Amino acid sequence: MNLPSIKRVNFKKVKSDVRQGFKNLAEGGFKQIFNQIDQLNIKRGVDSMGIDKFINQCALLAAGSGVITGVGGIGTALIGTPLDVINLITQQFRVTLAISYHNTGTYKISFDDFFKIVAKSVKADTKLAISKNVMEEVAERILLSLGSKASRRLVPIVGGVIGGTINYMFIKGVANELRAKSP
Secondary structure: OOOOOHHHOOHHHHHHHHHHHHHHHHHHHHHHHHHHOOHHHHHHHHHHHOHHHHHHHHHHHHHHHHHHHHHOOHHHHHHHHHHHHHHHHHHHHHHHHHHHHHHHOOOOOOHHHHHHHHHHHOOOOOOOOOOHHHHHHHHHHHHHHHHOOHHHHHOOOHHHHHHHHHHHHHHHHHHHHHHHOOO
16 A cells, blocks of 8 residues: 655645635535534433543543544545544534533524634634624634644654544643633
8 A cells, every 4th residue: 555655745735735724614614513412412422421421531532533533644634634623623613512502502603603603712703793704713713723733643643642632632632711701
């Protein structure tokens, strides 16, 4: 099997693809991910496990995709990164919904209300109405926070440990940020 090498990676195309990914997330990707999440199951999970164990479970699920994406070096990183990002956003959304339920007792919220919470958790400017620009800003901040250490994921085996750790810490950080801003 011939895995891609750094020399054959077109970084201009990767940058262009990432920008297009931001736009795709803003144009419906976030809402699509949100709509796939069963809010009643999140309520049940928080009720049965407690909020701390639920957050930890989400962080571990995020870490799993980070390990898989990074373990094979550049080959698995190029293939697995889109799935890793989708899983990471899904886990972030699950944690956000869980903390919202834990704080309010309401488990069913609209996408617009939910997205205001997400925007606050990544420190986006929420004084503006929820718009495509705000969604693009949120998408960019989420992906930039992940990409800041992406180059380290390109080293086989070590990349798996780094990828898993980054994802785990990202979800824990989101949870801490949300809890700190809770009423």
